Amino acid sequence: MEQLEDLVAANRILAEHGVIDAYGHVSIRSPADPRRYFVARAIAPETVQLEDILEYDLDSTPLDARGRDSVSERFIHGEIYRTRPDVMAVVHNHSPSVVPFSVTGVPMRALFHMAAFVGEGLPNFEIRKVQKGTDLLVRTPRLGKALATTLGSKPAALMRGHGSVVVGESLPRAVGRSVYLEMSAKMQMQALALSQKVNYLDEAEVKASMPLQDYKRAWPMWREKALARAKAERK
Numbered sequence: 696m697e698q699l700e701d702l703v704a705a706n707r708i709l710a711e712h713g714v715i716d717a718y719g720h721v722s723i724r725s726p727a728d729p730r731r732y733f734v735a736r737a738i739a740p741e742t743v744q745l746e747d748i749l750e751y752d753l754d755s756t757p758l759d760a761r762g763r764d765s766v767s768e769r770f771i772h773g774e775i776y777r778t779r780p781d782v783m784a785v786v787h788n789h790s791p792s793v794v795p796f797s798v799t800g801v802p803m804r805a806l807f808h809m810a811a812f813v814g815e816g817l818p819n820f821e822i823r824k825v826q827k828g829t830d831l832l833v834r835t836p837r838l839g840k841a842l843a844t845t846l847g848s849k850p851a852a853l854m855r856g857h858g859s860v861v862v863g864e865s866l867p868r869a870v871g872r873s874v875y876l877e878m879s880a881k882m883q884m885q886a887l888a889l890s891q892k893v894n895y896l897d898e899a900e901v902k903a904s905m906p907l908q909d910y911k912r913a914w915p916m917w918r919e920k921a922l923a924r925a926k927a928e929r930k
């Protein structure tokens with residue numbers, strides 16, 4: 696299935712851009728059944744091949760694991776697909792430049808056209824409001840549901856002291872948003888270090904930029920390179 700190759704590529708693209716480290720993950724909703732999704736088993740994303748991809752139902756139970764370990768935070772994906780019928784792809788990451796915004800109360804704002812979606816307003820998931828004393832990981836359906844509720848209809852949500860979750864109505868969009876969210880966070884910190892008077896995108900500019908941002912020019916190039924690497928590693 697071509698979509699599963701896309702998912703292999705997405706794992707590698709996100710790792711290459713420093714968005715997911717050994718622990719982040721990316722999923723797609725099944726094109727054949729909207730009540731199913733695909734995500735790689737618990738291995739480093741930059742090493743993912745087709746045989747590492749597992750299928751889940753929306754309770755995040757694997758359908759045919761055959762001894763392959765599931766990622767502990769898969770409930771993020773299942774619960775978002777359940778509450779957001781428009782979402783076809785989900786990225787959960789520990790993108791380093793985004794985390795400081797999750798712990799300071801300084802809101803991320805849109806200052807760069809490639810990440811205009813930030814201007815929609817990104818909520819921050821406070822896991823303590825749901826459960827105290829966790830290791831911050833979304834390991835249960837209850838925590839997954841609470842995160843999906845915090846995300847609401849937005850393109851992304853920060854997760855306090857942990858990372859973020861980014862969604863899209865296509866995989867290229869969720870991947871592109873994740874790459875540019877990290878860049879935007881870095882740029883905002885740089886801009887704020889230079890001046891407290893930052894000229895952000897205004898509401899009309901955010902609105903005008905949103906439909907254009909599908910990252911379609913970047914995606915084929917990223918995909919081709921990533922799949923060439925995956926193929927080379929097999930030899």
Ligand SMILES: [Zn+2]
Nearest residue numbers: 768788857858
């Ligand atoms: Zn995580």
